[in-house]
Amino acid sequence: MTFGADTEDLLRTVDLRLDGRRIWSFRVGEAVSLDGSETGRRLMPWPRVMPPYLEGRSTFSLHPVDGEGPELTASARFGDSDEPVNFADSHGLGLIINKWGNIGHALADYPAGIEQRLLDRLDLIRDVLADKSEVDVYVTGGTLLGPYRDGRVMPNDDDADLAYLSPHSHPADVARECLQIGRALVAAGITVVRCSAGHLQLHFEHEGRPDGYVDIFTGWIDDFGWWYQLFPIRAQVSREQLVPPRTLMIEGRPQPMCREPELMLDAIYGPGWATPDPGFVFDVPQDTQDRFYGWMSDQHMNRTPWEDRYRYDLLGNRVELGTAPTDYVRAVADTLDPGSFVVELGCGRGHDALWLARQGHVVEALDYVRWPMIRATEYAAANELPAGFRTLNLYDPRRILAFGAEMAGRGMPATVYARDLLPTVWDVGRPNLWRLLSMLLRGGGSAHLDFAVSHSLAPDPRIGGPMHRILDIDVLTEEMAGFGLAVTGTSEVTEAITWPNTADEVDLTKTRMVVSWQRAAR
Amino acid sequence: MAARSTVKRLAGGPARRVRGLVQRAFVPQLAELMADRDRLNRELGLAFESVSAAHQGIADLQAEAKALRERLDMTLLLAEANQEEIRQVKAGLLETRRQSLRIAELADVVTEIVLPLHDRDIDPEALKRLSADTY
Known part of the structure; x- marks a missing residue:
């Protein structure tokens, strides 16, 4: 959005109001001058999380918080709709951009x-x-x-x-x-x-x-x-x-x-x-x-953008659960015996887990974001699918040990499946992942994990959105060896994927690896 | 010679009168001016002393600045030379702090997971063998 401002306005904070409702605040000086001078028109980019909601016709105004200076008002139309811009969640609650630059709610x-x-x-x-x-x-x-x-x-x-x-x-x-x-x-x-x-x-x-x-x-x-x-x-x-x-x-x-x-x-x-x-x-x-x-420590690591993704991604939430299995899960399913026990780590909305359950496999699916776990649990129950969903945070070693012990207590081999998990886990979380795999695979079975090798989509999440970065298989192999894990097979594929905050689908070259437990950890 | 004496004699009287008048009129101011001159001379002397002192001060400051600059350069050199050491110390500090959390997590796991999992298998005889190693 662009607006005019004078030098004395630069330190002023303004509220952005959508049809009279405050949705964001920023300092005028944060907006970029269009001609390089301190006065004149300035450009303020929309918050990165907002464009998907900008559809329709509404009135936007900039209201100085200190009550000094004029309020600037303009009508704007986004897309073809004449309906008011609806910046609200699925429950109809109005949304705001909070002080972290994320979507949130105001009291x-x-x-x-x-x-x-x-x-x-x-x-x-x-x-x-x-x-x-x-x-x-x-x-x-x-x-x-x-x-x-x-x-x-x-x-x-x-x-x-x-x-x-x-x-x-x-x-x-x-x-x-x-x-x-x-x-x-x-x-x-x-x-x-x-x-x-x-x-x-x-x-x-x-x-x-x-x-x-x-x-x-x-x-x-x-x-x-x-x-x-x-x-x-x-x-x-x-x-x-x-x-x-x-x-x-x-x-x-x-x-x-x-x-x-x-x-x-x-x-x-x-x-x-x-x-x-x-x-x-x-x-x-x-x-x-x-x-x-x-x-x-930090056990939230990147969780907020994922929570936002699952709460506020309008298009993604419209896809019926279990109807969009990935190529990777189809390939893994080809290797499974009927009625296999599968643990999916980082299952997101649960599309792949629910699809596996529909194929007759028993699935335990986990993610550290609770919203999609609740939704997928309800879906599995309503459709009588043998899939359980719960939260598990790879940055919490206590929960890793508890879950690993619980799964080991089942006494049956597990196939672990984790698509796009490794590129999103910070280094500090990987030892916990390896420990969990070593606990899950001691009774047999194998783990299927993939990671990008061609390029990173978001190497540093601090600039916004969840991380997705390339990894080196030699580094991973060395780390896993300390936990008694070994890579027993690899294949290279090219996948077209979309990622939060990337505008379009992009082709990624990935390595898919199969991991097994080889020996007791030192 | 005689003519000059005559002129001197004729003019001497009025000149003395004029000088007397001038002296009567200006001597107080003259004395004042001379006092001012003397004071200014003293102040000028003091000013020269101050300037000399200032020059000395500047010279001292320059020497001090030079010494500080040398110390700064040396410190920077030391800091640059010890970047790797500083990185290692910071990493060690982080690791030490992390040990605190690890202790808390492990204590939590033992009391909340391990002990409840195994309490049904605890052998009283084995417990009896766990005698204290100190008194």
């Missing part, structure tokens, strides 16, 4: 009463933590900032944020405590997504629809007086500055906040926290990021 777009429902959930979560742990809980992030600064919940937020202060001072104890807290929350009937050993995301539904989520961030003070709180805080703070918590009234209800809230807000948002800035983005020092990554 303002949920059904009425979302604030009270979120506060109910904060109470529930705090009750569980009070009952099952020794931590001190308080609101943080936007849930502290909005009510403390503005006296109300931030309408552009899409979640509620809780943090706690652990009684422990060593990261190993803090991590283990968070693992136990995750289990306690699951036992309380809450849907918990683990983003790291110190960050949980709790999801809720209302009337059958997703209804916002709550983040819980771990915090602790080490033996040297450094206060850590995922993911942006590292500061010299005493325990007495944080606890015991004080009371903050949010929408008329008492919630705990730390003793010196301005200290926390400064640590999270910087000294400018008192000035509203919807275009705010985090700028966490690298040495702080390194500490958290080392101590708490």
